[in-house]
Amino acid sequence: MTDDSTKRDYKDTVFLPKTPFPMKAGLPQKEPGIEARWREIDLYRKLREARAGREKFILHDGPPYANGDMHIGHALNHILKDMVCRTQNLMGKDAPYVPGWDCHGLPIEWKVEEQYRKKKKNKDEVPAKEFRAECRAYAQKWVDTQREQLKRLGILGDWDNPYLTMDFQAEATIVAELCKFAESGNLYRGSKPIMWSPVEKTALAEAEVEYEDLTDSPQIDVAFEITECPNVPELEGAHAVIWTTTPWTIPVNQALAYGAEVQYDLLTTNDGKRYLVAFDLVGEFLTRTNLRLVDEPGMPDDGNGLLVWQADKLIKGSDLAGTKAHHPMHHLGGFYATPRPFLEGDFVTTDSGTGLVHMSPDHGEDDFDLCKANGLNPAFAVMDDGRYRDDWLWLGADDKDEDGKERRRSVINKPFNAPEGPICSDLREVGALLSASADYQHSYPHSWRSKAKVIYRCTPQWFVPMDKELEPVPGAKASALHEMSLEDIEAAANDDGTLRQAQGERDTLRTRAMSEIDRVEFIPPKGENRLGSMVEGRPDWVLSRQRAWGVPITLFVRPDGTYLQDPEVNARIVASVAEEGVDAWDESRKAEFLGNSHNPDEFEMVTDILDVWFDSGCTHAFVLESGRWPDLQWPANLYLEGSDQHRGWFQSSLLQSCATRGRAPYDQVLTHGFTMDAKGKKMSKSLGNTVSPLQVMEQTGADIIRLWALSVDFTEDHRIGEEILKGVGDQYRRLRNTFRYLLGALNGFVGDMSDAGEIPELELYVLSLLSELDGKLKKAATEYDFNTYTRLLVDFCNEDLSAFFFDIRKDTLYCDGPSSATRNAYRTVLDLLFHALVRYAAPVLVFTAEEVWQTRYPQDGEQEGSVHLLEWPSVPQVPANRAKWDQLRALRERVNEAIEPLRREKVIRSSNEATVTVPASAVPEGVTDEQLAELFITGTVTRGQTDDVTVTKSTDHKCGRCWRLLPDVSEDGDLCGRCDDAVSELDAA
Template identity: 70%
Template sequence: MTEPRDYRPTVFLPKTDFPMKAGLPQKEPVILSRWQAEDIYRKVRESRKGREKFILHDGPPYANGDMHIGHALNHILKDMVCRTQTLRGKDAPYVPGWDCHGLPIEWKVEEEYRKKKKNKDEVPPKEFRAECRAYAQKWVDVQREQLKRLGINGDWDNPYLTMDSQAEGTIVRELLKFAESGQLYRGAKPVMWSPVEKTALAEAEVEYEDIVSTQVDVAFEIVESPIAELVGAHAVIWTTTPWTIPVNQALAYGPEVAYWLVHATDGRKYLVAFDLVTQFLSRTGLGLLDQPGMPEDAEGLLLHGLSKAFNGSDLAGTICRHPMHHLGGFFAKPRPMLPGDFVTTDSGTGLVHMAPDHGEDDFALCKAHGIEPVFAVQGDGKYREDWGWLGGQGSVINPKFNAPDGPICEALREAGGLLAASADYKHSYPHSWRSKAKVIYRCTPQWFVPMDRPVAHLPVIESAEQRWENEGGDQTVDEVPAAGARSLREIALSEVGRVRFVPEKGRNRIGAMVEGRPDWVLSRQRAWGVPITLFVDRKTGQYLNDPEVNARIVAAVMAEGVDAWDEERAQEYLGAKYRLEDYERVTDILDVWFDSGSTHAFVLESGRWPDLQWPANLYLEGSDQHRGWFQSSLLESCGTRGRAPYDAILTHGFTMDAKGMKMSKSLGNTISPIDLMRDYGADILRLWALSVDFTEDHRIGKEILQGVADQYRKLRNTYRYLLGALDGFTEAERLPVAEMPELEQYMLGLLGKLDATLRQAVDDFDYNTYVRALTDFCNEDLSAFFFDIRKDSLYCDAPSDPKRRAYRTVLDVLFHALVRYGAPVLVFTAEEVWSSRYPESDSVHLLEWPEVPAVEIDEARWAELRALRQTVNEAIEPLRREKVLGSGLEAVVTVPEGAPQADLAELFITATVNRGQGSEVTVERSTDHKCGRCWRLLPEVTEDGALCGRCDDVVTQIDASSAAGASA
């Protein structure tokens, strides 16, 4: 008896060296090195030369630490934008950049000084700036390598740095454009000030945290009033910043607020808002004079005639005196009561003490009544040495200084002005996001760009062809006549209405910020930054506006950087027309947001990166940049060019931990992208970033990443299957679409639908949909459907069989499409896949979007067939579990008579399919014998292990071919 033949060698199994185990942490650096050696970025640029451009301008990250998960997400998204636009055939260059000036870097260098017990103020400014520059360069180099490891394709050898001398010169030139168009002024206004960092802060540099403050009720004696009964009474104010009482200059009332004169048990009369009497009595512990058992509600008090109500407007002309008036001087001056529309009865007493040095409303109201700031609080948060009360003391943000038993409250208590003090008021308070210390409003002389002053001569630049000349700042377009002048706020809001926002809610967010923002504070009192290169006339207080002087300054900074703005060279810049002794050289530096807001001018217009052009198609950053870079860029460009420097803004949310909590070092829940790449590989991190709904806050964690890794393995397995199934495929095997079976035509139709979905996702910057559509197609339409059905044809049909040729032809179309679709997402894996099939070819990233056949399909019919297939699989599964069936190939299935016409046995991967009269699907085991090669149970197979007709023909051909080869 002979052994049955082993037919396995005659089966055409897929062949590939492409491994299922990815080994990304080991493979990716090798691929990255090859890209660098081949200068893949430049190759891509050359391949798209002359094509329509798509310009994404990189918002500069700060050069002061390792890349964090937010950096990774942001740069992966930017890379996805550029790669998908490149894939669509556009020229989409990417020039990375870094923000290098400003307080964070200066603060770090100062920390090193403090450790060495050095004083920054004793170090020559140039030396200090050199250390800041070196610190920034160190982190630029570190972050550059970390970002490159993510597979970000960019001009890494030539990034832009705001500390580059040409960048600094450009920033100076942009500032002087504002000056020359009359859009600068120096004024004293309250600004957010950090006593710890000793500088003004921008809104974007402030974060809010909950704190507990001391709340105080302070009495100001009324000394004059048109209402005689008020004289000798006390107006009561409530505040949570006791340190501002030593700088008080007035009181504010609400003109529409009703006030009461409360006769209290301490023998005094107190003026308090009608609605807040009960709260006032509760805080102070006071009662009503000699009226036990009287009602506490305001209506009851009014009915019993215990107090008299006044309209706020009746208080005009009332004068108070400061509780510390006995100190004389500043404190002995009258404190007028002024009408303030901002006064409410939400809390407190309905009267607000006014310190124009330390509040925006205070400043505006006092200035309108001729009361000017006194600048009592210094930059370090202490009162001036010569201040009449608490001179030289502070710091004003110290809780102990403001405490109920602190020096302010003690002095007020001794003077009889303190009615209540308790350290229990919980509220949100602004802090510096760098030092984490509390900030204050402080009035200091600063440089501002006005938001509401009409700009008489403003260029309106619409495109890259209409731009400012790089040298000297001359206009190349007509100026808007004075009659048509608009303010910076009006121009910016108009642009907010024009620009595309993704997601759309970003429009309202930045629009509300621009609509309500104060004048732009440009100045900072620090050392590491671009100087405000102005000379101020000592007599008039006006800055010098001379284009020739400005040109000399710009040229010097362009050549030598910020160190060129030096006192020793001041006369050189002024030239022969002006004398240095007549001018003050401004020593403030620019807000770092002006630096980054000017990058569009340096990067897109300078010609240093000839692949770029102005304006940008897209800016892409986190949603916090609506008040940061998006806005500073908008204002800078609107103030110098009359339009935004971008046509669209794409924003992403923030990455939370797996529980949805904000990441912080103190909580120990930070996740390092560097560690993730070491453990998983960059492609897994990229797949995660592009799979989440990045427009909202999103999560990352071990389980989430494990799910992403599983998703990656399925995609990798799809590529591996395609490579194996296409082994040896040649053009001679290709079959025209018209000659293909219906299933192949259906799959090409589905590919066309996927192609349209992905194109739309690229246009919408909807990468969550992009990745989901791609993975669903690979998993559901290919692996679980098409590949499953056609494996019999691939393994067992003759190579010349039209069905097998059609299948492999479609697999080839799928390969070329899917490797391109996947390349922007899985940049390393796609390169590995492509080079596995085409080892001598150029990089996959030089390819363009695939052309897929246009095939119409009957979607309704196929939806019905696939639903029926699912029903059949569900009916087979119990029989498999019960070991009645070894596989679906042993099943005889009966389906309703009305089921769509098709080769259902092939579609269901069963032995046979019959049509019955019922409406249910039934399954039983076939009584036919199993083919020894394809394992199908067919009537033509005479016994188990024998061959069906198809397999017999194929094996005969194989045997004949082998015999012919052997005889040769």
């Protein structure tokens, strides 16, 4: 036996992977430097140059508000957009990304007003131009802040030239788009009840309203004395009962609505009062009013409250036609002196209430429509701050409470609207209040920003009609409106190429929009129903807002309410706004704009501003069509935003473009859900469950957020939290370890498939897996299925490579000799894997992939390469016996499971010490025992006739170089035949 002290140390004969790529990522420290290099070499512009002339793919960025730091929703949204553009660029298309911001409107204005309030400064006393300048500066501050935060997230885009809705040219384009509506007659000024914020003193769009569940709303029953009923005279003197959850609307009641098919019951109390209520709702009415129903009239009063009995015969709703009733406050005269008519309403149901509905045309859509149809106009009694006018008869300025204070409080405040408030008190005083409580539960609208309750309020506003017949859009060809065959286009086209409507179909904004919703592809598909239902049932679009910061409604109005439709005037206005911004719309410029053709004294300049959703709805016009960004084109392939934008940007863009261009500005709409906390709850600062992407980047790096965002099913609401991010960190470390192994194993490798020689079956199998992965990843990228894309990539690296291919071939890599054909083929395949995987990972782990690439291909001062300039890899299609190798992998799993208990019990320390017996029937034909041992990483393998896998500790000696226990090793420390040949080759060299 040889003395151990004289045995050779073979460490220097083993190939050990070497790489400067560290396992510890240090992303927070490393990523800023990588991003700085991208800026230095102008990576975005280099990518545009590299893809110039290729097929375009246009994702149009929906503008976030320039208001506050980036939150997790921003991060998710922009990571998804970045993933779209990067994968499209990777697949060889020219996919530019121009980021943008929404800079006008209430979010900005409200924040500036908050600063004013802290300084006890009155906004109304500040000149409008000065106030707008402060809004502009505030927006620019947050544009700059968010821009740096998004760049830090690894979002690649034209950051030096983003679009801002407050740019003068953008403001001019918005004005020009508004003028298209005006010149075609698709605007009108009218009075309708709309969502109104008394706190912010402005109309709100549906997208600016959120709903909150309330449990303490008031509900009251009010009696209106019937004065006239031609069809049922016996009802005269009885009281029609209405139920409402908005007591504050009683002061402007103008009518009562009934259902023609509803059956009504006349209830009589034992003190002689009579109440008209829907028969189906008698029980609910009695419960609210504490009346007790008895079988027949005349029963004695037992002292426990009023008794009530029902009429012998029900009254059909249609018999109430022509009925009139006193308003409860008719004794005040004036507005209240006129009897209130009963009007048939098809919206009246017996789901709740009394089956009779009080009508206030100022404060309800159904109320307004029904009253208008019957010649009853709004009273405009509630002011913009939500209080009744000073001269309102019932609640005038001299109406005091017990402390001598004015009772003319905001109509939605609890003290005013409560059962003990002034309205209910006055109704109680005249005997008209039958019940009042503050325990009604329902969902109530609130302002998205101030969080205050909103009301329906009738005010003069500017509207876009949804159902007005439209003129054909000039230049909009039939093929642009519908996907049709050539024959269909020719059959449906007018002489000028515009689309002729199907016989009997009216071409309105609603029908155009619905047609486009049917054409556009929605991802996920449920988005089509969501947007379609909203457009199908939406009212006319309210364009006007009563604020200061925004694009003005640049119209000149005559005393009769009509507006000027002069293209020359409009052109002067647009040119001035392009030069000076929204401040150009000023009374001092009136004569200049109107020119010599119009008398300034005959026109009024509109002072309202545009709904900010009209601004953002026009972004396709000044971003995709203006030519300022020559890499872009109209229409966009894709719009991508959160699901709340079905009522916001998706819809406003659709309506604006359908009205002016005859089609949607997009071909696909991708919707993502909202990010919830780890328990599935909505994030809230007050709950302390928010996750800041800025802090995550500071602690673990941007690539971790990106991996999280692209791992979740973003089409649904999804979660984030500390434990979830820890799991993402584990996934990241596995991916990083895969690249570290590849970089080490390929150290010094120069070659390609032409140098590989004959490729072993295992390598062919792995290449076939890579080819399959390649197809699946491309499909997932094309379909925006990014969580599948990321999962496939992670699973391939973990299961097919690290746990299988790398594990099996590490012995070959470390211990085969330099001339080993198997080792050379293995490294050749590793090189193919490297080039494929680094490209696949680049859109996901943008910083890490760049670090990997630069580690293998470091750039000197003259070279400015980047992994993000590369295209989709070319993966060879090779033949492989997949069934055979799938069978072998399954057997390998069984062997590993059998070895694990012995390892756990420390019978053996590694699988190399195991002798394994496997079922002969489980081994594919042509596979040797030596190949099985290599596959299982065990000492030796034999075959048995049973179905069991058995493992024992090997009695063979361990090779002093590769440490395998093999029969051809004479004693511990000696070399096996393979290692002896390798050492001889190395010594000879």
